[in-house]
Amino acid sequence: MRSFLNTLQNEDWKNGGFGIYIHWPFCAAKCPYCDFNSHVSRHVDEKLWLDAYRKEISRIYRLTENRRVKSIFFGGGTPSLMSPDLVSGILSHIRSVWLLNNDCEITLEANPTSVEAQKFISFRDAGVNRVSMGIQSLNDQDLKRLGRQHSAKEALNAFTIARTIFDRVSFDLIYARQNQSISEWRSELQQALNSDIDHLSLYQLTIEDGTAFGDRYAIGRLKGLPDQDLAADLFEITQDLCEQNRMPAYEVSNHARSGSECQHNIVYWKYGDYAGIGPGAHGRLTLKNNRYSTEGYLQPDKWLSMVSKGCGDRLMEKMSLYNQGQEFVLMGMRLSEGICTDRYKSFFGHSPKPKVIQKLTCEGLVKLTSSRITTTLRGRMLLNYVIKELLMR
Numbered sequence: 203m204r205s206f207l208n209t210l211q212n213e214d215w216k217n218g219g220f221g222i223y224i225h226w227p228f229c230a231a232k233c234p235y236c237d238f239n240s241h242v243s244r245h246v247d248e249k250l251w252l253d254a255y256r257k258e259i260s261r262i263y264r265l266t267e268n269r270r271v272k273s274i275f276f277g278g279g280t281p282s283l284m285s286p287d288l289v290s291g292i293l294s295h296i297r298s299v300w301l302l303n304n305d306c307e308i309t310l311e312a313n314p315t316s317v318e319a320q321k322f323i324s325f326r327d328a329g330v331n332r333v334s335m336g337i338q339s340l341n342d343q344d345l346k347r348l349g350r351q352h353s354a355k356e357a358l359n360a361f362t363i364a365r366t367i368f369d370r371v372s373f374d375l376i377y378a379r380q381n382q383s384i385s386e387w388r389s390e391l392q393q394a395l396n397s398d399i400d401h402l403s404l405y406q407l408t409i410e411d412g413t414a415f416g417d418r419y420a421i422g423r424l425k426g427l428p429d430q431d432l433a434a435d436l437f438e439i440t441q442d443l444c445e446q447n448r449m450p451a452y453e454v455s456n457h458a459r460s461g462s463e464c465q466h467n468i469v470y471w472k473y474g475d476y477a478g479i480g481p482g483a484h485g486r487l488t489l490k491n492n493r494y495s496t497e498g499y500l501q502p503d504k505w506l507s508m509v510s511k512g513c514g515d516r517l518m519e520k521m522s523l524y525n526q527g528q529e530f531v532l533m534g535m536r537l538s539e540g541i542c543t544d545r546y547k548s549f550f551g552h553s554p555k556p557k558v559i560q561k562l563t564c565e566g567l568v569k570l571t572s573s574r575i576t577t578t579l580r581g582r583m584l585l586n587y588v589i590k591e592l593l594m595r
């Protein structure tokens with residue numbers, strides 16, 4: 203029995219596959235809403251960074267060895283500020299150690315300015331096959347409020363350029379913004395859907411502590427944010443309009459044409475394994491029957507200096523099976539396809555409690571089939587509650 207459980211544990215990550223996340227921690231300016239690990243720095247020595255990324259790739263390869271890489275994701279920060287040579291150097295090193303799937307998805311997050319658009323061909327030549335652009339809004343006044351460095355026109359131009367160079371292009375919009383009415387959002391979203399897009403990430407504006415917006419909000423100077431009812435209406439309209447345009451949600455905030463779902467994010471949501479490389483990057487690695495959570499040093503200089511001493515991770519912690527189960531539910535219930543009940547059982551040692559499922563079903567929040575639990579639209583709107591109930595001991 204013990205060895206059967208070990209095999210299950212050892213192989214569980216294969217349900218999601220293996221991805222590599224590379225974090226580039228620099229931006230041209232700090233947006234007032236953003237709490238990602240991003241820094242504005244005048245001078246970045248790319249040689250030092252390439253050397254450090256190579257060292258970390260080799261170190262993590264030695265731990266994981268014979269795996270096939272399903273996806274690589276350059277996130278940030280603003281990875282489109284990297285030189286194509288740096289991106290190419292990192293990808294060559296990854297290829298020199300791991301085997302990549304033939305259809306390995308290689309995404310780079312890009313800010314949609316004209317300067318970055320000029321680099322798209324070189325990024326493609328370096329091996330990138332998908333870009334994800336932070337357009338955020340198609341309204342110039344709101345782009346200013348969001349502290350963005352580009353206009354809507356510049357962003358759409360960058361998108362058009364990307365479209366001619368990459369087969370796969372996604373963009374992000376932030377909605378539920380200050381003073382945004384339902385009809386304004388509807389027409390902005392329709393404009394986005396009318397573009398030649400196959401993947402959209404649509405995030406509701408979140409006010410994060412420690413950001414400029416967070417500070418303004420705390421002293422009552424961030425006005426016009428939607429109340430809960432308006433935010434729920436905006437979410438519902440988003441789902442309706444995207445479905446009508448054949449871009450259904452495959453995850454709470456992510457929409458795609460069938461077959462264009464982001465493979466990298468699916469590694470996270472299906473609870474696969476991923477190497478997190480770079481300042482503050484998180485990883486999950488299954489090594490000899492145990493899953494470990496890893497986290498890089500947050501500050502870029504500190505990360506560089508720790509890598510030069512042998513390891514850029516400030517944490518590598520063995521996870522209990524229960525913790526893994528919690529994460530599996532937390533991530534998996536975000537997906538429209540929900541979670542597999544057998545996997546739930548392998549983490550918790552029992553099936554989801556019939557009483558809880560019955561209650562959530564009666565409330566119209568989840569559906570149970572012979573092998574999966576999925577959320578309804580209402581369930582996705584009340585996801586935190588659904589997850590709390592499913593994890594109740």
Ligand SMILES: C[S@@+](CC[C@H](N)C(=O)[O-])C[C@H]1O[C@@H](n2cnc3c(N)ncnc32)[C@H](O)[C@@H]1O
Nearest residue numbers: 235236278279280311313336374405406407408
């Ligand atoms: C790491 S950032 C994007 C990369 C790139 N630097 C950019 O800004 O275009 C990933 C995405 O998270 C979203 N995001 C960041 N902070 C957010 C917040 N507070 N509320 C909602 N969405 C947010 C934005 O849509 C952003 O494009």
Ligand code: SF4
Nearest residue numbers: 229232233236240279
């Ligand atoms: S939203 Fe993007 S560009 Fe703005 S600070 Fe965050 S990571 Fe940098």
